[in-house]
Amino acid sequence: MLLPQGASTIASEVDALFYIVYYVSIVFSIMIFGGVTYLAIEYRRRGRISLTTSLDSNHKLEVAWTVIPTIIVLILFAMGFRTYMKMNIVPAGAMEVKVTGQMWFWSFDHPSGANSVGELVVPVNKPVKLLISSRDVIHSFYIPEFRIKMDAVPNRYTIIWFEAIDTGSYNIFCTEYCGTGHSTMLGKCRVVTQKQYDEWVELNDIPEDMPLEELGEKLYKSRACNTCHSIDGSASTGPTFKGIFGHDVALEDGGSAFVDENYIRESILNPQAKIVAGFQPVMPTFEGILKDRHIDAIVAYLKTLAKSPEEDTH
Ligand SMILES: [Cu+2]
Numbered sequence: 001m002l003l004p005q006g007a008s009t010i011a012s013e014v015d016a017l018f019y020i021v022y023y024v025s026i027v028f029s030i031m032i033f034g035g036v037t038y039l040a041i042e043y044r045r046r047g048r049i050s051l052t053t054s055l056d057s058n059h060k061l062e063v064a065w066t067v068i069p070t071i072i073v074l075i076l077f078a079m080g081f082r083t084y085m086k087m088n089i090v091p092a093g094a095m096e097v098k099v100t101g102q103m104w105f106w107s108f109d110h111p112s113g114a115n116s117v118g119e120l121v122v123p124v125n126k127p128v129k130l131l132i133s134s135r136d137v138i139h140s141f142y143i144p145e146f147r148i149k150m151d152a153v154p155n156r157y158t159i160i161w162f163e164a165i166d167t168g169s170y171n172i173f174c175t176e177y178c179g180t181g182h183s184t185m186l187g188k189c190r191v192v193t194q195k196q197y198d199e200w201v202e203l204n205d206i207p208e209d210m211p212l213e214e215l216g217e218k219l220y221k222s223r224a225c226n227t228c229h230s231i232d233g234s235a236s237t238g239p240t241f242k243g244i245f246g247h248d249v250a251l252e253d254g255g256s257a258f259v260d261e262n263y264i265r266e267s268i269l270n271p272q273a274k275i276v277a278g279f280q281p282v283m284p285t286f287e288g289i290l291k292d293r294h295i296d297a298i299v300a301y302l303k304t305l306a307k308s309p310e311e312d313t314h
Pocket residue numbers: 101104138139140174175176177178182185
């Protein structure tokens with residue numbers, strides 16, 4: 001009622017814990033605020049000075065208000081600890097997916113070698129271990145429907161696991177403020193049947209013999225270049241790719257550069273080397289993510305995005 005649909009094996013336990021804490025808080029809030037209000041009215045100052053009779057301690061009352069909350073807190077601890085351990089101990093035989101957070105997208109390396117950006121695809125009813133890290137700042141990987149959340153930290157791995165109990169598409173959020181694009185650092189977790197999963201894996205392996213231009217177009221989308229670079233001439237976080245190849249580009253330091261194969265290669269591997277005028281140096285490096293052949297493919301693809309003749313001022 002208060003929480004999103006629970007779609008993992010752990011969700012019902014987390015929810016039970018949440019609701020117990022929630023209702024216990026409501027009951028105690030009513031008791032405390034009710035008590036305060038009652039006492040304030042009952043014993044308000046009534047004009048003349050009256051002295052209270054000397055007060056004795058009430059042992060029964062004191063024992064009750066010590067023992068009852070202690071029992072409640074111990075129950076919460078036992079339940080919380082059990083669920084916490086369950087969340088953190090990955091079951092044997094879990095399928096392992098490498099999750100990488102970076103400004104501002106998530107990428108996923110599946111065990112088959114298939115890689116995807118912004119979309120995690122997993123089979124239903126199968127434990128999935130997520131090995132999480134970050135390439136730049138702290139991010140936090142969060143799937144509300146699965147009740148899992150884990151920080152993605154540069155220079156170390158963090159681990160969380162889940163087992164989805166229902167097919168469907170679930171939101172992935174970043175819950176650590178990580179810069180301008182934080183609110184758009186979204187993704188989907190698509191839970192599918194084992195058969196659909198096998199088909200997906202097959203489709204997403206990048207075939208070695210794909211023509212470079214096609215591969216480049218595929219990478220432009222699957223490597224999330226499209227989150228910052230358009231191909232229709234409009235600037236977004238980064239400059240458009242349309243018609244840049246073979247032209248001069250003005251740089252932030254007042255100089256200019258000629259966009260050729262080497263300039264593109266450098267822009268991808270060492271984006272901070274030359275900053276295009278009017279843009280922030282926010283592009284992450286793709287060193288180690290894109291192989292040489294992938295860079296060749298992107299170069300080939302950018303060559304196909306020439307300006308139409310009437311737009312060309314050269
Ligand atoms: Cu983030």
